[in-house]
């Protein structure tokens with residue numbers, strides 16, 4: 001649940017206790033999450049190229065901020081959650097989207113500056129200073145984009161707005177793509193959650209790779225929806241499972257398998273050849289993810305060192321130690337010291 005900053009910092013006292021630091025860090029994760037979806041939503045509406053692409057690169061910076069806050073939170077023994085702060089979605093024009101971007105950056109600047117004044121914990125102070133430098137830069141970027149739209153120096157897709165003014169072309173196909181977009185967004189949130197909870201380098205690298213490509217699939221859905229007058233919906237309803245890395249991998253395998261099946265069903269629908277080509281491409285990534293995730297589990301088992309075997313001419317005349325049961329080797333073992 002998103003908690004406003006004044007409900008966390010209830011006094012002027014310096015913040016040193018871990019519990020308040022953890023609450024602040026989760027609060028910041030929620031702020032960054034809100035900014036990410038706001039910027040993506042507006043970039044999708046504006047279309048690729050020009051300022052739309054610039055806004056996506058700002059959203060990517062916010063993703064890094066979210067990761068940095070989450071890493072520090074986990075270092076402090078906390079658990080990141082993926083709620084969202086205030087989001088200024090509604091915008092009747094590209095100029096209004098930029099005004100909303102300025103507003104979101106001003107929120108972040110105000111909140112992070114106040115935290116920097118109060119927090120008495122060097123790693124968080126350094127991080128806040130670093131993030132503030134980015135937010136100041138973003139604030140200036142959004143101001144420049146707003147001016148460019150106002151002066152006519154920049155243009156976006158005609159009628160770019162959120163919500164889209166419509167009409168929605170091919171509504172049945174768009175309903176199908178829209179549900180896939182929202183499902184993918186929530187799957188990405190799950191993978192991000194598992195990534196934050198894991199301290200295993202290989203698992204983190206793989207989960208990041210998986211969600212990076214899933215985001216690319218999500219953007220392909222969004223582009224089609226926008227081009228047909230429909231809005232992609234960032235409905236926030238992830239259902240992460242609790243457990244160790246093995247549990248998380250099993251869940252990811254089940255999700256990716258379900259995606260492959262959904263894509264096969266969608267490919268049997270009366271869709272344009274362009275949409276089918278896109279779905280096939282997305283499905284190939286999802287099928288690959290299933291193989292890689294299963295391979296990752298198997299690889300973990302094979303990583304366990306085999307018992308050393310001396311050369312045949314020096315075989316001792318004593319019984320070999322019993323072979324360790326494979327059942328004792330779990331993917332979760334990777335995250336154990």
Ligand SMILES: [Fe+2]
Pocket residue numbers: 032035061062065108131135
């Ligand atoms: Fe940020």
Ligand SMILES: [Fe+2]
Pocket residue numbers: 035058062105108134135138139
């Ligand atoms: Fe920012």
